[in-house]
Amino acid sequence: MRANGVVCSDALRLDVSDPLGVHVRAVAPLHDGDLVATIPRGACLTPRTTGAAAAIEAAELGGCLALAVAVMYERARGADSPWDAYLQMLPDRESVPLVWPTDEAECLLAGTELDKIVKQDREFLCEDWTECVEPLISSGELDVDLDDFSLEKYFSAKTLVSSRSFQIDSYHGFGMVPLADLFNHKTDCEHVHFTSASDASGSDDDEDDQSDASADDQSTIENPSTSPSGSRANNEDLEMIIVRDVSEGEEVYNTYGTMGNAALLHRYGFTELDNKYDIVNIDLALVTQWCTSKFSSRHTRARVSLWRNLGYSGCTSQDSEYFEIAYDGEPQLELLVLLYIINLKPDVYDRLICVAHDFVGDEEHDTLSNVVKFVEALSSNQNSEVNGLEKLPDEKKLLLSGSICSALLSLADMREGLFGSNTLEDDEEKLQACSITSERKLYHSLVLRVSERRILHRLRKFASSGSKTKKRKHP
């Protein structure tokens, strides 16, 4: 296999028999360390290598937006494009939720981590198109037809960029890499790595690209050595190297990173059953909603404020703040601390706010240790608990009082309520009956729903076991 200077080992074969997409297979056994492909950087389609490079630079387009414009431009050039043969091999678009019919996406993703994100992506991409793409084409600088750069074509190009681009190096930024993008993904079991002999890949373009539908965990080329970001091109070829033995006939997998199902579906349009990197999030807004249903709004505001003054916060993205629940159902420590503070008795809370500032330590667990010790010392049942606190073997266990566990159970119910009125078992049955080939969108959205609901189930188990093993009256 040779094209545009791309060289690929004869030991690899492209299997195109699957309607769901191509697979790369080994024709002969491959061994750890084998070099299976070299790809000149100039063969990659990037904002620097495209014929539209000057216009893209003049318009100051960056990151994935610039790459999507490059893809649309080279597609519009047809046979005149040096990437014509490569582009002809690509699907028109990847079936990621961004391009699912709006009603269908809304219905299939309801309650999942992608529910809000996909709606936001659409809004941001429409803004990008109106503010950047349309003016660039209307300026006439590229001498192309606006139809080739329509909003629909922009969305399609974005799906290819999200599912097939790599961050090449600091000079090229994101690019489409022929051949390297033929390998499918397998979590933690990949056979091949994409590497460059040198140069830094640390472009910060993606940080500027707020509208990127997939800025999470962008595929990056591994660099054994790194050098400071530069503005000149590195001419060394990119390489694909075997990192795990492959038997003859076996599919050769790459890895797109360690991603949960929401990220995989968002960016690539597929999911994996039992993906240990799955998480489900609980928004801070849901916690405050629960809190105001039990206490007053004033109580809620004051307790969140104390939690913040102690140096805590949730994870943030776009305009939301949230807490992660891990695959095994364990909640993020910050959520437990917030629930702990919410549940403090008024007199304990009043004493704590006076000294909170002094309790903020360099390490998260120092702050927690200080707070818990202080609260325990004020509590009537201090004897049995204070001794155990000296070593702080596990901060999370310390926080699992009956009231916090019951708060977690309520939050699990509220989060589950976002999925609608059917049950996890209903979704599991639907998934069993669903075809991955003919009902692809339904299948992957059900895997996502089931994965997230199983985590909530494990959160309930976590909370129930916590409240059983630790019958404490405090706080």
Ligand SMILES: C[S@@+](CC[C@H](N)C(=O)[O-])C[C@H]1O[C@@H](n2cnc3c(N)ncnc32)[C@H](O)[C@@H]1O
């Ligand atoms: C970089 S391309 C890989 C090559 C691709 N199979 C093709 O047909 O050209 C990424 C796309 O391949 C598909 N894909 C990759 N890994 C997959 C997997 N483990 N299960 C299902 N689809 C996968 C998804 O459609 C994804 O968007």
